[in-house]
Structure formats: C-alpha cells, structure tokens
Amino acid sequence: VHSFFPMLLNRKEALLVAANGMSIKDNSFPYYGSFEIIPVLWDVWPYTWKRMYNSLRLLDVHVVFVTSRQVVDMINKETSIHAYWLPEGIRPSLYQNIHTLANRQYDVFEMGRRYAKYHAVVNLLCKEQKIKVVSPCNLNDNGTLDDKNVAYTDEELHALMSETRIMVCFPQCDTNPYRAGEIETLTLRYWEAMLSGCIMVGRAPIELVDLIGYNPVIEVDWKRPQEQLYEILSCISKYQALSNRNYEVAKEYAPWTGRI
DSSP, rough: OGHHHHHHHHOOEEEEEEETTTOOHHHHHTOOOOEEEEEEEEEEOOGGGHHHHHHHTTTTEEEEEOOOHHHHHHHHHHSSEEEEEEEOOOOOGGGGOOOOOOEEEEEEEEEEOHHHHHHHHHHHHHHSSSSOOOTTTOOOOOOOOOOSSSSSSSSHHHHHHTTTEEEEEOHHHHHHHHHHOOOOOOOHHHHHHTTTTTTEOOOOOOHHHHSSOOOOEEEOOOOOTHHHHHHHHHGGGGGHHHHHHHHHHHHHHHHHHHHO
C-alpha cells in the first residue's frame, strides 16, 4: 500500500474508470499513477464488497458512481467517499420495435437466468401447447449456458426480442439470491424489453419505478400466475398502449447521454 502513496500525491487530473466490484484496481492500472481515479461501478454484489472497499481505499478514491442505489447508500454511510447513483444505461438504436404485440411470432421470452418459480408456470403452459416460447437448445434448467458458446448473436437476440410479446423480468435478487443477496437493482433487461416493445411480466426493481415515475411491469399474481399469463396473451392488444408508453419512456431514460 505504501508504494502507492508517492504516485497518488502527483495526480492532477481525474479519470473515469469503468469496472465491476472486483476489477477496480486492475482496470485502473496503470492510470492511477497519473490520474485521480473516479470509478463507475456495476455488478457490486455482496461477495465483491471486501475487494471493492480495499480498492477504493488503496486508490484513495474520493468520488464513485455506482449502478446500485443500495450500495451507494452503503458507501456514503460507511466511508467518507462521495458515492452517486448512476442507473445502468443502454444505446436505444440497437433495438427494434417494428411490430405490434398482436403481430409478433413468440409469446414469451425468459432471457438469461430464470426465476425457477415462474419458469414452472411458463413451462406448464408451453407443455400444454397454449403458448409459444423462445427457447435456445443450449441452456441449463436455470437459464445459464451449458457450454462456452453464446445462445445468440447480438443481431439474433435483438430480432427475437422484437418478435416477442412478453419478456419475463425479475431482479437478480429474486433469480439468483446467492449472488445478489438483497441488492435489488435496475439491470439492462428492463431497458431491452421496453426498447423492443415487449410487455414485461415479473417484478420491477424500485429503482426503475422511482426513475421513470411509474411501474412499467405487470406484477405477477402469485395466487393465479398461470391464468394471469394466459389471460394477458389472450387479449394482448389491450396492452399495446403500455408497450408504447414504455418504449417512449425508455427512449428518454435509457440512453447514456442522459447520464452524462
């Protein structure tokens, strides 16, 4: 640690460094000798906190931007660092919203790690041949890849989302609590669904609700989830107004230009 001190004293300019909770120090090399490091952090799950704090202290960080508002509150409470919430952003031009909900090919897309409790609902309706789901062949039961290959190219993924009526969206604290703990945060899946014109069914992180001023997600009715999903799909055109609203709001709030 002491070997860093002479270098830190000579810093006259600041540099933004993008990193996750584990990679702050590595991503700052070799710039920490010439610049004051201002980290921009995502994926700051509980298992990263010890290393995150060590790196922030080692680099003598004074300002940090974090995509999780709960972690921002924690850093401000536990350190003298000034932490600011910076919601995850995305480039809207990558996504397609060219079909109405009624004219799309697929009913449901569970992208990424699945919420097992709700996947059982989707799987049951699929087996009964009541819905058509997007399902790549190389996924494990929880939605992770069973090998090192990607499920889709970017172009394929964007096209599939534009052909999907419903995207299942839950925070990672629901789908993978062993990794996320109680950290509930806005992730890119919500922006991707909104920019693709999909209706979201699942649960909205409070960060998203607070950011845009309303809940864009149809919350699951756990007393009758199967019936709810089938009913939504049976009258999907009723939700076109919600799709349109979410799309326009995402175009305003999702881009990085708004963060800058």
